[in-house]
Structure formats: structure tokens, C-alpha cells
Amino acid sequence: MTSTTPAHDDRPGGGPGGGRARLRQRTLRTDRWWLGPTLTTLGLATFLIYGAVRVFQQDHYWVQEHHYLTPFYSPCLAAQCVPDASLFGRVPWEFPPFLPYALISLPILLLFRVTCYYYRKAYYRSVWQAPTACAVREPHSSYTGETRPLMLPQNGHRYFFYAAGAIVLINTWDMLVPFFHGTEGGFGIGVGNLIMLTNVLLLWAYTFGCHSCRHIMGGRLRSFSRSPVRYWLWGRISTLNNRHMLFGWLSIASLMATDAYIALVASGTITDLRIFN
Template sequence: MATGTEPPPAGTGVRGAGRAAIRARHLRTDRWWLAPALTAAGLLAFVVYSSWRAFANAGYYAAPYVSPFYSPCLAENCVPMKGGPNWEVFGSWWGLSPALLILVFPLGFRLTCYYYRKAYYRGFWASPPACAVAEPHRRYTGETRFPLILQNAHRYFFYAALPVAAILTYDTVLAFRDEHYAWGHMGLGTVVLLVNAVLIWAYTLSCHSCRHIVGGRLRHFSRHPVRYRLWSWAGRLNARHMQLAWASLFSVGLADLYVYLVATGVFDDPRFF
């Protein structure tokens, strides 16, 4: 990544004729490029891993654990999951990985998330790469043109993310069974799925759209005490939205990896009882 000492081409962006003639691209002396570089590396690593697992179409069920990438399973070619969310609504015509039918919803929710917009705008598009560092683009159009105008669908993806979180919670409840589907089991996989479900809920409910839905456009909080209390709770979570975004991204990848390793026989699931 460039250090920022070289000026952008004259006549573009901040080098336009109507802007102040400052030769330096910025006056920062710290390693401002480190944060966007790490962000880009982290997001790129997850994209590569999740793409591999989404198209793998294997290793996503190890009774009683199911990968969050494949739940609910909506195609007929799904591995049978006894008692699990295996809904064959797409029939036999769908021949690709069933993960591709469900990942579009949590992926759309994260891609349009306000924090993730900031993360990949800076990490990949350099718009801008950091505070007080000018972006290299000729002009700024915001989210008024395709494809970025699709970011306005974030609220609708939030509605879709709620049932996904509920299904992952259901999967966690089913994880308290053993491989013979008898209740009373708890293994390391149960803990992994439980932590993931909690983080997914925390990230989803910390969303800016959630905060607006429960308490937005109210003129008098005193007349709506329940909504005010929900708005306050969502606000506390929203203050940790960035941390929850990364924690839930890591946990969902870890949960999928754990199920994959158990399903492919790399190791057996440790039992607590």
C-alpha cells in the first residue's frame, strides 16, 4: 500500500482547480495505512474461506451439529438432519450447494451494514483510506448510483437476518443432544454453537436499523416507555457494533470450521456430559 507521500494526479479529486494547492497528499506521520490494510486482509480471508465452504457442499453436518453456513437446508440434496431445519422447499432441481440458498441473506445484511461499509470502503476502495487522507477518486458520488445504491436495502436484510438468527438458536438447542439424538448431551461443539448464536444475536440487535425501528421517529419517549427501553438497550449494543461485527464474523467462521473438522473425522467432539 502506498505511503501517501506522492501526490495524486493534478486536476482530479482534491487536486481540482477549485481546491487549495497543497502538494502533500496528507500531513499524517503515523502508520495510517495499517488499519485499512488489516481490515482488508481480515475481510479477504473470510471471503476466501466462506466461498470455499459455501461451494464445498460437504462436511456441514456432524450429528447433532450443523454448520451455520448451511442452516436451514433448503434443497433436496441436503444431508438428512434428524430434527434439524432441513426444509426441501427447492426440490431436486437445485443441484448446487444448499449453502448458496441461505448465505445470501446474512451476507446481504453484513455487506449493507453501516460498519462493514466503512470497513470495506476504506480497506478496498480507499474511499477514504483513513481520516485526513484524501481519497484517490476523481469525485465522490456516495451511494446514489448502482451498485452502492443497493445499500438502502439494509433494513430489509435486517428483517431477513432475524429468522436466520432464530434458526441458529434452534440449531444450538438441538446441539444438546448426542449422536443418537438423545437429550442431555453437551460437547465442545455445543459451546461453539452457543457462543456463535449469542454473538449473532448481539450483532444483529446492535444494528443501526434495529435501533431506529424500535425507537425511531418518536417525539415523546415518555409516552412510549417500552419502546424507549428497547431503544436504550439497542443503543448500548450499538456502541459496541464494530466489536460485535468482528466477533460474530469470527465466531460464525469458527463454528463452520468446527463442524467441518468433526464431520470429516479430523477429531472427535470432546464431551462434557
């Protein structure tokens, strides 16, 4: 008589009889579980490639007429920077081609994004495939968590949050300055102003929605009733935190859109449409 009992290995735990089922398939899922990780990989790759090209292009980052400065070059620190684009001053030497003009801000923002809890989940699953999706076998034979030397900086996310907040403040200043450099030299509003404003709002929404920001505001409180203001702020931050993934992707898209628009205007490809001068 042939047995219909599923085959098990000899390792303890997991299934009937103390073993785990031997499955040759990577997964028994029949849905398109691979679509999300694939789109995530393509999205992150697009941003990294576009950002690298623009950062090392070292051109078309400043629109003198309207004082538009792309966030990829802010603050512009190299001696090669256009004087008016260096709102916070320049160092007295020229940067070699392999150094970005925004030498301080870009590493901070990259570290803030890379160590973000959402992005960690995103690239762990899509790039590192640990795991790619629920009920999908990993290609790795062991799990080490975040204990390896290259993974230890992940624990510094809360500190990168403070530094990233300072950079977003600079981006906010970069956004406000062009409003007072209209075509006639006074207050003015153009499409570029609105794009930069949208970008800054999304950057703040992403930054304030950070898990570290939420913890700083209310994570150590023993009683919310004794701190009503912090409780109210914690609630608002929690609302942003619930949409952290959304604001993460929207802010990436707005960064590229803002940079692309300023680059097109700076290169003379298009003209900034003025709404009010």
C-alpha cells in the same frame, strides 16, 4: 525579496487568499494511518475466501452423532443434503455445484452485512479508499455518494435486517437441537454445543445492535416518557450499537470458528469433547 506565502491554486475557498494549498504528498500524516484499512481488507478477504471455499465444498457440514449443523449450510435445502440435517425440509431436486445448499439464507446474510452501516464504512475506506483515512487524499477525482445503480441496494438495509433476524432464529434452532442429541440419545453438552451457543449469542448481539433495529425501536418516538418499555429496549439496543463494530468482527470470527470445528468433527479429524451426556 523572496515570499514565504504558501502557494495556492485559483479555485475559491479553503485557505488564505481564497485558494487551496497545493500538496504533492498524499498526506502529511506520520503515523501508521494505513494499518487499520489494511487489516480491515485482510479480515474481510479472509472471511469471503474461507466462506466461498466452505460453501462450495459441499461436504463436512453435518455431524450425525450430535446433530451439529454448520451455519454456512443452514437451512440445508438441496436434495443432496443429509435428511436429518434438513430440519426445515428439502427441495425435490439436486443443486448444481455452483449453487450453495443454503441457497436462501446466504444471500440474505451477505446483503445484510454488505449494507450494514459499519461494514459500509469499513470497505468504503479500506477497499474503495473513499477516504482511506482522515487527512489522506482520495485516489478518486469525484464523489458520487450512493447514487449509482450498484449502490442503490444500500438503502434496503432495514429490510435485510428483518430477513436476517429470521435466519438467526433458524441458527438458534440449529443450536438448540444438538443439546437433545447427546451420546446416549438424550440431553448432552459437548464443546461443539458451547461453540454454537457462543456463535448464536454473538450473531444476536450483532443483529440487535444494528442501526436499523435501534431506529425501529425508538427512532420514530416523539416522547420516550410515553413509551417506557420501548425506551428501555432502545437503551439496551443503543448499548449494543455502541459496540457494533466489535460484535461485527467477533460474529465473523465465531462463524468461521463454528464452521471449522464442525467440519473437523464431521471429517473425523477430531472428536467432539463431551462435557455431559
